[in-house]
Amino acid sequence: MATPLITAEGLGVKFVRNRRRQLRIREMFIHRGGRQPNPGEFWPLRDVNFAINPGDAVGVIGKNGTGKSTLLRLIAGVLIPDEGKIHVSGKVAPLLELSAGFSNDLTGRENVHLVGSLHGLSNAFLKAHFDEIVDFAGEQVSKAIDTPVRHYSSGMKVRLGFSVIARLSHPILLVDEVMAVGDAEFRKKCYATIEKLLAEGRTLVLVSHNESDLTRFCNRGLYFDEGKLITDGTVREALDAYNAVVPT
Numbered sequence: 001m002a003t004p005l006i007t008a009e010g011l012g013v014k015f016v017r018n019r020r021r022q023l024r025i026r027e028m029f030i031h032r033g034g035r036q037p038n039p040g041e042f043w044p045l046r047d048v049n050f051a052i053n054p055g056d057a058v059g060v061i062g063k064n065g066t067g068k069s070t071l072l073r074l075i076a077g078v079l080i081p082d083e084g085k086i087h088v089s090g091k092v093a094p095l096l097e098l099s100a101g102f103s104n105d106l107t108g109r110e111n112v113h114l115v116g117s118l119h120g121l122s123n124a125f126l127k128a129h130f131d132e133i134v135d136f137a138g139e140q141v142s143k144a145i146d147t148p149v150r151h152y153s154s155g156m157k158v159r160l161g162f163s164v165i166a167r168l169s170h171p172i173l174l175v176d177e178v179m180a181v182g183d184a185e186f187r188k189k190c191y192a193t194i195e196k197l198l199a200e201g202r203t204l205v206l207v208s209h210n211e212s213d214l215t216r217f218c219n220r221g222l223y224f225d226e227g228k229l230i231t232d233g234t235v236r237e238a239l240d241a242y243n244a245v246v247p248t
């Protein structure tokens with residue numbers, strides 16, 4: 001049996017709603033005796049257990065706000081669990097929140113170098129592949145490559161971000177709704193890239209609300225509801241469990 005690349009054991013993370021709310025003076029006196037549980041606390045994910053093997057393509061399915069993106073952030077290591085463990089053996093290429101990764105005051109060209117080097121791509125690699133990266137992002141981005149990305153549309157930033165991150169040779173690919181952001185032409189390029197990366201044996205974890213994307217790429221499905229893993233099976237089984245409660 002293969003050694004899993006990603007394992008979650010009793011995984012849980014806790015968030016606080018209304019974190020910025022100040023305690024009123026009266027409440028400060030009431031809470032003086034010790035830390036009371038914060039009434040805004042909630043668990044977007046709790047007691048989650050699964051194992052993902054090399055080469056698996058896993059669709060993460062569920063209603064809005066059921067912890068899917070939170071799970072990807074835990075796998076990417078940008079969130080630390082409050083309970084249990086997430087073990088990831090291998091580097092992760094995060095195709096998540098792509099437009100957020102840029103520095104708005106820098107040009108597209110400068111951001112390609114910044115984001116690329118933050119993810120471990122060498123200067124020599126970025127120089128050698130710069131034209132391909134920009135071509136992939138499309139004509140609009142090509143024309144604006146020496147303009148600060150502050151002036152880019154969110155779609156342009158996502159295209160350029162995808163273009164850089166898709167160059168990483170990391171074995172684990174996390175994809176969160178990237179395909180929903182772009183136009184039809186960009187979606188086609190995304191599909192072709194993800195298919196190529198899967199054919200190379202990468203492991204994919206894909207968050208999507210699009211059934212045809214899920215069945216196209218994934219052999220497995222994890223269906224979450226209210227932060228709990230309800231179904232861990234084939235992508236069809238997970239979609240059926242989801243559709244049974246949310247009619248299409």
Ligand SMILES: Nc1ncnc2c1ncn2[C@@H]1O[C@H](COP(=O)(O)OP(=O)(O)OP(=O)(O)O)[C@@H](O)[C@H]1O
Pocket residue numbers: 015016017044062063064065066067068069070071
């Ligand atoms: N940093 C945060 N602080 C507090 N609450 C948060 C934070 N990030 C997410 N949440 C909340 O945690 C819950 C799970 O969010 P998450 O983004 O993981 O859901 P999701 O399943 O990906 O939703 P969607 O399908 O809408 O993308 C939601 O209620 C969300 O409002």
